[in-house]
Amino acid sequence: MILDYIPIFLVIIVSIIFGAVVIFSSTLFGPQRPTKIKLMPYESGKNPVGTTHERISIKYYLVTMMFIIFDIEVVYVYPWAVEFKKLFGEHGIFAFIPMLIFLVVLELGFLYLYAKGGLKWD
């Protein structure tokens, strides 16, 4: 049972190893001759002022919320895609129509978002 997931575990392990190798190989093989000036945050010589934990105006906040909404849409579509063959065999076209309605309603939301300029930087 659990052995079915070995490919997924392999992908995860390979991606972790790949990421680790890429990050650490540069510190391992690259030349390291640090000086005080090199380690400063800004190489222009400007001294940093204040904390890094400032409040940041987030332009893409709306995009994030939309991302969540369409992410949840994926959750609904995913079991349908897995089961589609069987559903189509049992119910014919009625396996297809509900998802069509669902997607039309949601893409209407996307069209609305686009028409109102919800994806613009303002």
Place this chain on the structure above:
Amino acid sequence: MPQNNYEYFLLMPQIIIAVGIVLSVLIEITTKKSEQILPWFSIAMFFGTAFYSVFNINQNFVLFSGMIEVGGKPAIFNFIFNIGAALVVLSSIDYLKKYGTYYGEYYILIQSSVLGMMVMSGAKDILMIFMGLELMSICFYVLAGINRKKLSANEASMKYFLLGAFATGFIVYGIALLYGATGTTSIQNLVENFVTYSSNIIFVLGFVFFLIGFSFKIAAVPFHMWVPDVYQGSATTVTSLMSTTGKAAAFSVLIIVLTAVFTFNAPNVFRPYFATISALSMLFGSIVAISQTNLKRMLAYSSISHAGYMAIGLAAGNMFSVAGIIFYLAAYAFMNIGAFTIISIVEGEDDSRTDFDSFSGLNDKSPVLAATMALFMFALAGIPPLAGFFGKYYVFIAAIQSKLTWLAILGVLSSVISVYFYIRVVVVMYFREASEDFKINISPYSLIAVVIAAFFILVFGILPDTLMNVILSALP
């Protein structure tokens, strides 16, 4: 999956609204003048759905493998929701310009919330209740704060959202426990095995959580703290929608989940709970409302006490009390929408002119408004022969039938207290000199809404048996 294609026709009210939402969004996308088209489109849709529901009241079926019920009790609720929403839309047409939110989205959100209510009132599965509740609540959160430039509206939206989400948390936890105890989300199963389940502590606990969550939604004490600020801060028309149809939707769910008690005479395990919240709500709402100077806030407290009167019916738990609650909800919808519409006519810019002083001498400025406002206040106070009186009367009778005489006496007592602050509005309008000098621009559309509401209150008050017979025939 439907058993046959006929089920789609029976689901017509919901389908009309759903298709209407899709078309409204298309209108909003394609045209620049959506805010002029959408109100009329919405009103046509709401009236169509309301009358379709009423004419098909005898077509009582459970559709889509036990998911949704049409006809019967849901049809009456659909009538209340749709007529209420239509009147609110009618009163919003000119109000929105004054309020500074002349958007087409306002109407789309109202349509969506009505769809959510209709899903709730016809639910035959707990999942349906939850989906409908969320659809309704999310639209209300947005509608409460639709004017983002107003601090009070922002505050209302934020408070409503946080406390509403908190209440939803209770409801979801309750649903999880109910599912854990019964192994299914079907309400049919819950009704059939109610007596067996009542001995299971997990089931009772889950049910109580569920009821607590819905006590937030009906605004009963001690879950009322969001009500005054939200009702005062949101746009007046939005408040009239939230306080009437939203409350009706929450009560429809409570009636559905307690069907075993109402219809099959199962022992009402939750009677102490309902008796407590109703006694507290009635007295608290009526007493605190006395000291209010703002009319919207006063009506918010009165809304709390009306939730208490309706909860008497839940505590009584017999067939007649369900009919009483539904009658009360219908009457309350028209009384409250009428009163809030008049406030929205008198209201000036920036939330001004909603206190008692602005209503002083209203009779000199506009006799029609003063007369209808007096009518609504008398109806809310429960003075015969207006609809509000019979709502209370039926609920109290049901309580006495169930040997809850003390609760009925408390109800009468609190009605007597509430007469004071309702009549004060009338006194201020008729017997006091106008303290502020301003001219009221009476919007013709709002006036039509007021007249329709007044008409229904008079009809329900003079011929209460007509509506009562319809309701009783719709109940199984």
Place this chain on the structure above:
Amino acid sequence: MNLELILFILLASVAAVSSIVMITRKNAVISAVFLVLNFFALAGLYLLLNAQFIAVVQVIVYTGAIMVLFLFVLMLLNTESEHKLFVDKRAIKFFAILISAFVFVQLAYLIFFGKPSRTLTPDEVASVNAGTIQTIGQQLYTNYIIPFEVAGFLLLAATIGALVLAKKKFE
């Protein structure tokens, strides 16, 4: 010791350690990253229970969408004042420990001493299959078709509501 037990111990310890690291970090962004690790470990635990769908939802929705929202909120908020609220106020700390101790005792009681209140039929095949995506697909697109469509309208209303409330220049 079979493979599932080894995996369970591995994932459970990752989840426990990452949650402890999460609540002890001073920097909220680092806490959020450890929360992601915690969610991944939980997804693995769901897989061990054969709840594939919940595992997938955990990864797609929680580690994907909700965490992005968390990070955005962290950037919007002033974390200094939050620090003041939770670290400097003793009462809040006390109640937090009290409530978490209560939950811990409750869970420990249920796991070690509690009995299932309802006698479950020992139908292992059905209970194993209940969490699979196939079962959920079968139910969701046949019996639960109406809630599914309502979910579409819920998401549409949420889209419109988010735009109305959060768009900077809305006319």
